[in-house]
Amino acid sequence: MLDVDQKHHLHPWEHMGSWKEGERYAFTRGDGIYVYDGAGRRLIDGPAGMWAVQIGYGRKEMADAIAAQVMELPYASPWSSTTAPAAALAEKVAAMAPENLNTVMFTTGGSTAVDTALRTMQFMNNRLGRPGKKIIIAREKGYHGSTYLAASVTGKERDKSCFDFEDRLVRFLPDVNPYIRPEGMSEAAWCDAKVDDLERLIADVGPEYIGAFIAEPVLCSGGVIIPPEGYHRRTLELCRRHDILYISDEVVTAFGRLGHWFASEEVFGIEPDIITCAKGITSGYLPLGACIISDRVMERMTGADHDVLFPNGYTYSAHPVCCAAALKNIEIIERDGLLEHVRAIAPQFQERLTALESSPIIGDARGMGLLGCLEGLIDGRNTPLDVQRTLGARLDEACEARGLIVRPLINMCVFSPPLTISPEQVDQMFDILTDAISEVEEEFA
Ligand code: PLP
Numbered sequence: 001m002l003d004v005d006q007k008h009h010l011h012p013w014e015h016m017g018s019w020k021e022g023e024r025y026a027f028t029r030g031d032g033i034y035v036y037d038g039a040g041r042r043l044i045d046g047p048a049g050m051w052a053v054q055i056g057y058g059r060k061e062m063a064d065a066i067a068a069q070v071m072e073l074p075y076a077s078p079w080s081s082t083t084a085p086a087a088a089l090a091e092k093v094a095a096m097a098p099e100n101l102n103t104v105m106f107t108t109g110g111s112t113a114v115d116t117a118l119r120t121m122q123f124m125n126n127r128l129g130r131p132g133k134k135i136i137i138a139r140e141k142g143y144h145g146s147t148y149l150a151a152s153v154t155g156k157e158r159d160k161s162c163f164d165f166e167d168r169l170v171r172f173l174p175d176v177n178p179y180i181r182p183e184g185m186s187e188a189a190w191c192d193a194k195v196d197d198l199e200r201l202i203a204d205v206g207p208e209y210i211g212a213f214i215a216e217p218v219l220c221s222g223g224v225i226i227p228p229e230g231y232h233r234r235t236l237e238l239c240r241r242h243d244i245l246y247i248s249d250e251v252v253t254a255f256g257r258l259g260h261w262f263a264s265e266e267v268f269g270i271e272p273d274i275i276t277c278a279k280g281i282t283s284g285y286l287p288l289g290a291c292i293i294s295d296r297v298m299e300r301m302t303g304a305d306h307d308v309l310f311p312n313g314y315t316y317s318a319h320p321v322c323c324a325a326a327l328k329n330i331e332i333i334e335r336d337g338l339l340e341h342v343r344a345i346a347p348q349f350q351e352r353l354t355a356l357e358s359s360p361i362i363g364d365a366r367g368m369g370l371l372g373c374l375e376g377l378i379d380g381r382n383t384p385l386d387v388q389r390t391l392g393a394r395l396d397e398a399c400e401a402r403g404l405i406v407r408p409l410i411n412m413c414v415f416s417p418p419l420t421i422s423p424e425q426v427d428q429m430f431d432i433l434t435d436a437i438s439e440v441e442e443e444f445a
Contacts (some may be wrong), residue, residue, distance in 0.1 A: 001026050001038065012146070025405075029058025033418045033425055035405070043400065044429055047407040047416035050250045052284030056418040062328055069324035078106070078317040085323035091282075092330060093290055096261040098271040103293045106318040109260060110278035111145025111249035113289035114214070117247045117274045118149050119312050120293060121212040124245070124301050127308070135205055137198065137213045137244070140175045141222030144249055153214050156222060158410070159356075170203060173197050177225040179364045179375065191228035198235055207242035218264045219329060220252040223412045224366055224373035232268040245297065248272035251289070256281030256333055256419050258369035259343035267368075273297050282310050283329045288322040300400050338419045340372055348423055352430035359437045361391065361444050371421060376411040391444060398436035404429060 008021055010332065026038040033056055037044045045053065055062070069085060072334040074081050090104040107113045118136060125133045138144070138153040145151065150164035151159065174197055181190040202210060219225035239246040248270070252279035253263040260266035264275060274297065278289035301310070316322070333339065346369050353372045357365040363377025392408035399406045399413070406413040417429065 001141055032056045032058065033421050035217075042403065044404045044417065044425070046399070046405045046417055046429065048416050048418045049284045050279070051257070051416045052279040054256050054280045054283045054419045055329060055336075055339065056283075056319070056420040057224075059283075059332065060275075061332065062283075062325060065288065065328035066321055066325050068433075069321045071419055073320055076320055077315075078313060078319075083318070083320040083323070085320050085327055086318035088101045089323040089326050090309075090318075092327065093292060097275060097292045098262065098265040099426075100271055100294045100296065101275060101292045102295055105291045105293070105313070106314050106323070107278070107289035107291060108314050108319075109145075109289045110276065110285050111147045111150040111289075112314060113278055113291045114144045114150040114153070114249060115250065116291040116312055117249075117276050118153070118212060118214070120159070120274060120291065120297065120301070121245045121247070123310060123312075124297055125211050125235070127301055130208070132209055133243075134169060134211045135209050136170050137173060137201060137210060138170055139215060139219070141174045141177070141215070141219050141225060142162070142216055143219070143221035143329050144216075145251075171201055173201060175225070175232065176219070176227045178228050179366065181224075187228045187232075191230050191234070194228065194231055195234045202238065202242055202244070207244065208244065210244050212245040212247050213239050214247040214249060216249045216251075217253050217268050218368060218371060218418070220371065221409070221412070223375060223409060224368070224371050226366060226368055232264075232270045236272070237284045245273040246270070246275045247276065249276050251276055251278045252280075252371075252416070255283075256342055257371060257416060258338050259339055259346060260361035280387075281323060281329070282325045285329065286319075286322040286325045287316075288319065288326055330418075333419070342419050345421065345423060345426060347372060349421075349426050352426060356430070356433060356437060359441055361441050362437065370421070371414075371416050373412055373414045374437075376413075391440070394440045394443065395436060398439045399432055402432045402436055404432040404436075406433075 002024060023373040028038055029036050033044055034042045036042055036314045073083060089319050093104050094102045103115055107116055120136055136153055138155055140155040142155040144153045152170050176194045178187050178190050229427060248264040250262055250264060253347050255261060257280060258267050262275060264270050264272050273294045275292045281290060282288050349370055350367055353365050353367050356362050356374060361376055362374055366373055389410055392411050392413060395413050396406055396408040406415050
C-alpha cells in the first residue's frame with residue numbers, strides 16, 4: 001500500500017524535496033478514539049483525524065444512515081431541486097446557529113465555505129452599488145483553506161511559498177497570541193493593542209474600501225491561539241461601526257469542539273454576519289461544509305429590484321448523502337449529550353495540559369474545550385527554526401512510539417481528540433504526553 005501510494009499519490013502539504021521518500025502512516029481502521037495502523041498497532045487519535053471526528057470511529061448507525069440514503073437517492077442536482085436531507089439539515093443548522101443567521105449554503109468543505117462567504121461579501125457590495133468596498137482583513141497565523149481566495153486570506157507564513165495569492169484584496173493584522181505580548185503587559189492591555197491594530201488598519205485603508213473581516217474564534221491550525229478576553233466583542237463592534245462584514249470561520253470550533261454547537265455566540269458572545277463550518281458537521285464521515293448567512297446580509301442581496309443570479313455553488317453542494325450523514329451525526333451528538341460531556345471533561349483536559357508547562361522545553365501549554373497546544377521553547381524565544389522544527393517532530397515521534405498521534409506544527413503539537421473521550425482516556429493521553437516530553441527533554445536540555 002505504502003509503495004504504490006508513494007509512487008502515485010500527491011498528498012496535501014507534501015514536502016516536494018522528498019516526496020518520494022517521505023514517511024507516511026497507513027491507517028486501516030478506527031474504533032472510538034483509536035485508529036489502527038498497517039501493523040495492527042492501536043493509537044489514540046489525538047487530532048481526531050484533522051479536527052473532525054467528533055463522534056469517534058466505527059459508528060454503525062452512521063454507516064446505516066449513509067447506506068440508506070445511497071439506496072434512496074444518491075445524488076440530486078442542487079440547482080433548483082432539493083432533497084429531504086438537504087432541507088432538514090438547512091433547517092437544523094439555522095436553528096442551531098445564532099438567531100439572526102437563518103440561510104445556509106452547503107459547500108464541499110471548509111475552503112469552499114470560506115470562498116462562498118467572501119464571494120457573498122463581494123456580491124453584496126456589488127449589489128449595493130459600492131464595488132470598491134472589497135478589501136478583506138485577515139490575521140497572521142489564521143488558516144482558512146486551500147482555494148485561491150481562502151488561501152489568500154490565510155496568514156500562516158509557512159503556507160505562503162511558491163503559489164500566487166490575491167494580495168491586492170487582503171490585509172493582515174499581526175499575531176493576536178497573548179503568549180507573545182511584551183513581558184509585564186497585562187492581557188487587558190494586549191487586548192487594547194490588538195483592537196487598536198484593527199482600528200488603525202481600518203483608518204489607514206479607509207472603511208469605504210473594506211468589505212470583510214475574517215477570523216477564527218480560536219486560531220486552530222496557527223497553534224490554538226485564543227485571542228485575549230473581550231477581543232471578539234470589540235472587533236465585532238468596530239466592524240459594525242464601519243459596515244464591514246464579520247465572518248467567523250468556525251470550521252474547527254463548531255459542532256462541539258468547545259462544548260457548544262457554535263462558539264461565536266455561545267462561547268464568545270458575538271453574533272457574526274456569516275459563519276463558516278465543515279469538519280464536525282459530519283464528524284468527517286463524509287465531506288461537507290456550510291456558509292451560514294445572516295438575515296441582514298440576505299436582505300441586502302435579495303429583493304424585487306435585485307433580479308440577478310447568485311452564480312456560486314458546486315455540483316456537490318447539499319449532497320444528499322453527506323446531508324444525511326450530517327443529520328445522523330447531529331442526532332448522535334444530541335442523543336449522547338456530547339456537548340455537555342465536553343463541558344464536563346474540559347476542566348480535566350485543560351488542567352492536565354497546563355501541568356505540562358512545568359517542563360523546561362514547554363513554553364506555553366494552552367487550550368480551550370477539547371483543543372490543546374504545546375508550544376516548545378528551548379532557549380528563550382530566539383531558538384533557530386530548524387531546532388524548533390526538530391522539537392515538534394521529536395515530540396510527535398516520542399508520542400507515536402507510546403501510542404498517541406499528535407499533530408506537529410514547527411515547534412508545536414496540537415491535539416483535539418474525539419469528543420467521546422472518557423476521563424480515563426484523557427489521563428491515558430496526558431500520561432503519554434508527560435512521558436514523551438521527559439524523553440525529549442533529555443535530548444534538548
Ligand atoms: N477554515 C479553518 C479554520 C480550518 O481549520 C480549515 C481546515 O483545517 C479550513 C477552513 C479549510 O477546510 P477544508 O480543508 O475542509 O477545505
